[in-house]
Amino acid sequence: RRFVRVWYTMWHGEANTCLIKEVLAAPVCPAPSVQENLAAALRHHNHGAFKEALQLYEAAQGEWALAEGGVPPSISVYFNIVMADVYESMREDGTALSLVLKAKQLADQIDLGEEQEALLLSRLASVFYHMGDVNRALGYYTKAKLVREKVPTQAHLSLPPSPSFP
Numbered sequence: 005r006r007f008v009r010v011w012y013t014m015w016h017g018e019a020n021t022c023l024i025k026e027v028l029a030a031p032v033c034p035a036p037s038v039q040e041n042l043a044a045a046l047r048h049h050n051h052g053a054f055k056e057a058l059q060l061y062e063a064a065q066g067e068w069a070l071a072e073g074g075v076p077p078s079i080s081v082y083f084n085i086v087m088a089d090v091y092e093s094m095r096e097d098g099t100a101l102s103l104v105l106k107a108k109q110l111a112d113q114i115d116l117g118e119e120q121e122a123l124l125l126s127r128l129a130s131v132f133y134h135m136g137d138v139n140r141a142l143g144y145y146t147k148a149k150l151v152r153e154k155v156p157t158q159a160h161l162s163l164p165p166s167p168s169f170p
Contacts, residue, residue, distance in 0.1 A: 025089075026126055031082055034071035038064045045086070054094045061087050077114045081107045085127060097135045104128050122151040 030046075033039040045060035065083045069075050075083070084107035091100040108124045129144035 025130060026123060028082070028086060028123075031079055033064075034068060038067045038071065041067065049086075049090050049093065052093075054090050057090050058087060061090070077110050078116060081111050081116065081120070081124075084110070085124075088127065088131070092131055092134055095134070097131055101128075101131045101135070104131055118151050118155050122148040122155070125151065 030039065030042045033042065041060045041064035045057045045064065048054070048057035048060060061083060065075060065080075068079060084103045088100040088103035088107070091097070091103065104124065104127045108128070111120055111124055125144050125148035129141040129148065132138075132144060133141035
């Protein structure tokens with residue numbers, strides 16, 4: 005059960021800094037209702053219905069626990085990350101940071117590997133960026149980049165490093 009991600013990039017334009025977040029795909033679900041709730045949560049998040057998204061993620065996590073007799077730590081990492089993304093969208097960066105740190109702590113205990121380590125470092129960077137701590141964000145993005153440079157290129161999909169927009 006691995007998370008799918010798309011490489012992030014950070015670049016400076018004349019007036020703006022643009023961050024492109026990595027995209028996560030849901031893990032293989034133990035029941036159709038879990039998958040349906042995850043898909044609905046993502047739709048709600050994308051449409052700005054944040055409270056509904058959180059309720060659906062929590063429902064999916066509860067259904068996962070019922071279907072499998074608990075939620076494996078690697079799946080708890082996923083739920084913490086996606087819920088942190090919602091809180092970050094709500095501008096509740098303290099809660100988002102707490103959830104990402106919890107995900108990182110879980111991931112460190114079970115050693116999910118370098119790809120997931122880089123993903124979590126990137127998520128920490130994103131939260132710090134939204135909190136206005138650009139220097140700390142850059143430090144975490146740099147750490148994520150260094151970890152990713154150790155991962156074979158077949159393990160991830162990279163976007164062009166310097167996209168240009170009209």
